[in-house]
Amino acid sequence: MDPRHDDDILHVRDLKMHFPLTGGVFFQRPKAWVKAVDGVSLSIRRGETLGLVGESGCGKTTLGRCILRLYRPTAGRILFNGHDLTAMSSREVRPLRRRMQVIFQDPYASLNPRMTAGAIIGEPLLIHKAVNGKEELRARVAELADTVGFHPSMLDRFPHQFSSGQRQRIGVARALALNPEFIVADEPVSALDVSIQAQIINLLEELQRRFSLTYLFIAHDLSVVRHISDRVAVMYLGHVVELAKRDDIYVNPRHPYTQALLAAVPIPDPEVEATRERFVLAGETPSPINPPTGCVFHPRCPIAIERCSREAPVLKEVAPDHWAACIRDPGYDSAPTEAPHPPPQPPAPA
Amino acid sequence: MTPLLEIRDLSVHFPTEEGVVKAVNGLSHAIHAGETIGIVGESGSGKSVTALAILGLVPYPGRVVSGSVLFQGADLLTLNDREMRRVRGRRIGMIFQEPMTSLNPVLTIERQLTETLQAHLGMRRDQARARAVDLLDRVGIPDPKSRVKDHPYRLSGGMRQRVMIAMALSCGPDLIIADEPTTAVDVTIQAQLLDLMKDLTREFNATLIIISHDMGIVARYVDRVAIMYAGKIVERASVTGVFKTPQHPYTIGLQQSIPRLDEERKEKLQPIPGQPPNLARLPHGCAFNDRCRYAVERCLNEVPPLIEVVPDHWSACWEAPMQAGPAGR
Numbered sequence: 001m002d003p004r005h006d007d008d009i010l011h012v013r014d015l016k017m018h019f020p021l022t023g024g025v026f027f028q029r030p031k032a033w034v035k036a037v038d039g040v041s042l043s044i045r046r047g048e049t050l051g052l053v054g055e056s057g058c059g060k061t062t063l064g065r066c067i068l069r070l071y072r073p074t075a076g077r078i079l080f081n082g083h084d085l086t087a088m089s090s091r092e093v094r095p096l097r098r099r100m101q102v103i104f105q106d107p108y109a110s111l112n113p114r115m116t117a118g119a120i121i122g123e124p125l126l127i128h129k130a131v132n133g134k135e136e137l138r139a140r141v142a143e144l145a146d147t148v149g150f151h152p153s154m155l156d157r158f159p160h161q162f163s164s165g166q167r168q169r170i171g172v173a174r175a176l177a178l179n180p181e182f183i184v185a186d187e188p189v190s191a192l193d194v195s196i197q198a199q200i201i202n203l204l205e206e207l208q209r210r211f212s213l214t215y216l217f218i219a220h221d222l223s224v225v226r227h228i229s230d231r232v233a234v235m236y237l238g239h240v241v242e243l244a245k246r247d248d249i250y251v252n253p254r255h256p257y258t259q260a261l262l263a264a265v266p267i268p269d270p271e272v273e274a275t276r277e278r279f280v281l282a283g284e285t286p287s288p289i290n291p292p293t294g295c296v297f298h299p300r301c302p303i304a305i306e307r308c309s310r311e312a313p314v315l316k317e318v319a320p321d322h323w324a325a326c327i328r329d330p331g332y333d334s335a336p337t338e339a340p341h342p343p344p345q346p347p348a349p350a
Numbered sequence: 351m352t353p354l355l356e357i358r359d360l361s362v363h364f365p366t367e368e369g370v371v372k373a374v375n376g377l378s379h380a381i382h383a384g385e386t387i388g389i390v391g392e393s394g395s396g397k398s399v400t401a402l403a404i405l406g407l408v409p410y411p412g413r414v415v416s417g418s419v420l421f422q423g424a425d426l427l428t429l430n431d432r433e434m435r436r437v438r439g440r441r442i443g444m445i446f447q448e449p450m451t452s453l454n455p456v457l458t459i460e461r462q463l464t465e466t467l468q469a470h471l472g473m474r475r476d477q478a479r480a481r482a483v484d485l486l487d488r489v490g491i492p493d494p495k496s497r498v499k500d501h502p503y504r505l506s507g508g509m510r511q512r513v514m515i516a517m518a519l520s521c522g523p524d525l526i527i528a529d530e531p532t533t534a535v536d537v538t539i540q541a542q543l544l545d546l547m548k549d550l551t552r553e554f555n556a557t558l559i560i561i562s563h564d565m566g567i568v569a570r571y572v573d574r575v576a577i578m579y580a581g582k583i584v585e586r587a588s589v590t591g592v593f594k595t596p597q598h599p600y601t602i603g604l605q606q607s608i609p610r611l612d613e614e615r616k617e618k619l620q621p622i623p624g625q626p627p628n629l630a631r632l633p634h635g636c637a638f639n640d641r642c643r644y645a646v647e648r649c650l651n652e653v654p655p656l657i658e659v660v661p662d663h664w665s666a667c668w669e670a671p672m673q674a675g676p677a678g679r
Contacts, residue, residue: 055536055537055538056536163625163626165625166625193392193393193563193626194392194563194565194604194607194608195392195603195604195607195621195622195626195641196621196625196626197607197608197621198607198608198619198620198621198622199621199623201609201619202618202619202621205618220536220537222537222611223566223608223609223610223611224609226609226610226611226615227609227615227616227619246615247614250611250612260538261537261538262611263541264537264538264540264541265537265566265611266541266564266566266567266569266570266571267566267569267570267610267611267612268565268566268568268569268593268605268608268610269569269593269610269612270569270570270589270590270593270594271590271593271594272569272612273569273570280538280541280542280545281538281541281542282542284506284508284509284539285536
């Protein structure tokens with residue numbers, strides 16, 4: 001996030017991902033742009049879990065996919081272990097892919113129904129030629145299955161023969177196959193039943209300790225994110241509006257959007273609910289095609305002033321290690337104005 | 351006091367290749383007028399099928415094999431299609447999870463709202479139109495006069511769900527059944543919609559049943575809760591009873607397995623082990639026995655009945671009552 005943390009695994013700087021909306025039959029010229037991610041800067045520290053939260057359409061999944069270079073961003077830079085992914089060709093990115101993996105939300109859609117569990121887990125090993133021969137492949141797949149608590153005798157079965165929790169274990173094993181350092185987990189438990197979610201969350205935490213993994217944990221469930229994350233970034237309409245340590249953001253949220261988001265989540269305790277201050281945000285998220293001027297949150301913000309409609313706030317360190325993009329924050333104007341994310345010098349070519 | 355709705359020994363079965371799926375398996379429940387009721391359960395617990403059975407909408411090849419559903423003095427399960435149509439929409443309103451699939455995509459909002467008003471209340475067209483605009487206004491749709499002419503696709507998910515709420519309330523029903531009404535929308539919109547539903551049902555003097563998998567929603571919005579597992583109610587009590595002194599091991603397990611927004615991180619979550627049961631091959635005895643850490647010999651052989659373990663607090667467990675106290679620990 002800042003110069004005090006030079007052991008960052010990933011730097012994202014001024015990242016923009018705009019998708020064209022095309023019109024016309026023959027000449028598909030962009031008529032407008034969907035600004036899914038519109039100027040995001042953040043860093044992920046080695047070994048941590050950064051939770052990325054926001055409502056649908058805020059750009060959290062797009063950001064995750066840009067980081068994995070599944071999309072080519074419109075602008076900005078992504079440095080993974082010092083390598084600038086945005087400047088690399090697809091061929092050059094490929095060796096780095098072994099070190100960054102993904103776990104998807106829907107264990108039904110993300111597993112090929114015509115492959116056995118064993119073939120799914122082993123596929124990355126074959127693609128990256130990480131094993132020699134069938135025996136080694138079989139042994140490694142069995143080891144991975146065991147690691148995620150999946151009985152090796154079930155490796156010959158097909159995805160439809162499993163429950164959603166077991167399927168997600170297959171997805172986790174596949175992500176681990178190449179010994180990655182960094183995993184983007186995009187809503188990994190939101191398709192699972194409540195009683196199964198905790199099993200997968202515990203598994204992800206155990207694997208992180210065992211293999212020193214760094215996670216970008218994308219989710220909309222704020223309770224799960226509080227449990228699993230070290231730091232949390234909140235996105236709204238393509239922007240990171242707040243970023244801080246887990247308990248700082250939950251106990252003392254500074255951005256009005258974060259405050260509204262937290263207040264909206266019902267807590268499974270009727271006594272707490274009865275005494276809780278209610279703060280229901282009015283209106284709906286505007287379209288990312290034509291976002292509001294100034295602060296993108298200002299039309300719904302309860303404390304917006306005239307300046308908010310003119311001036312786009314930047315993410316500033318309004319308290320130690322607590323970043324917020326809100327000009328109404330008492331710490332905003334006095335916070336350092338220089339870019340909080342010094343771009344590390346690009347290393348010598350790998 | 352006679353309950354507004356009384357379900358007695360309801361069973362709904364679905365024949366499948368694997369065997370008979372007992373989606374609802376001998377369920378009894380009574381709902382009194384003016385309460386807000388929560389029915390909680392995970393996928394496959396039978397909570398949605400119960401709602402469909404009340405409304406006479408169990409999809410083929412499912413079939414109500416036993417039981418009765420008494421509503422305002424009549425057994426809904428014995429009504430014919432024509433009689434049932436007069437109950438649905440008129441006396442019982444419905445709000446489903448996905449408004450895009452419950453609204454007709456080729457008809458305007460106006461047409462869909464006026465159709466109900468004309469059919470059930472015998473309103474004239476112009477009366478119904480005026481009422482439709484009024485209803486949209488009540489559910490907080492901005493500029494209702496022009497939005498009423500729109501087709502559903504023009505509205506956001508939250509707005510569509512507001513239309514569903516308007517439709518459910520339109521004929522002044524006595525009971526509204528909302529099945530996962532906010533699962534498809536974002537959390538800030540969820541708060542808007544649930545607040546609206548709760549306020550309007552009170553204003554319209556209706557009784558609200560919220561079916562949900564989200565314990566937080568239940569804690570915030572309902573008065574009494576029924577917890578379902580494998581087609582049965584396993585625990586039933588006031589919302590305070592269920593959350594403060596849960597009696598059934600499944601309820602206790604659910605509460606321990608979910609992280610809380612307002613609590614500092616616990617070292618490790620305590621998941622419920624195993625998988626939800628296969629409804630075509632339920633275990634002998636208690637359906638929860640293979641995941642239950644309190645299970646004893648008897649649980650493997652005999653199905654525990656729902657019994658009143660403390661006044662007005664029911665639990666279906668041979669080992670109940672569990673120790674009282676927070677989360678039964």
